[in-house]
Amino acid sequence: MATENNFFQQVYTLVSRIPAGKVATYGQIAILLGHPRAARTVGWALHGLPHGTDVPWQRVINSKGRISNYASALQLNLQKILLEQEGVQFDDDDGLDLVKYQHKF
DNA sequence: GAGATGACGGGCT
């Protein structure tokens, strides 16, 4: 079980700083936390988030500018909807323009 | 303490 102050909490805090209409990649989050190769762990952290969380998990995507949440097709769709509502536009490939939307911390 | 897990990433086939 996760302790109160851990890597996960750091991920949540960082993700919470992403403004609406912007996104960040798992790898980017990991680098910012001082663990350049811990992208997987970042994904794991968001994996444990409850539904009604205040953490904007939808703004975290993979390095290709796509939603990686392939473990849950339902939430994958939700994530896309949420981002679109924030002004993020997806192309025909379900991808978004990282150069345009990636948030610089 | 050792092995398995996972919302990833990058390289190779």
Add this chain to the structure above:
DNA sequence: AAGCCCGCCATCT
């Protein structure tokens, strides 16, 4: 070009 494979790292069983 699309897909498979291996490596990373903190957490879980």
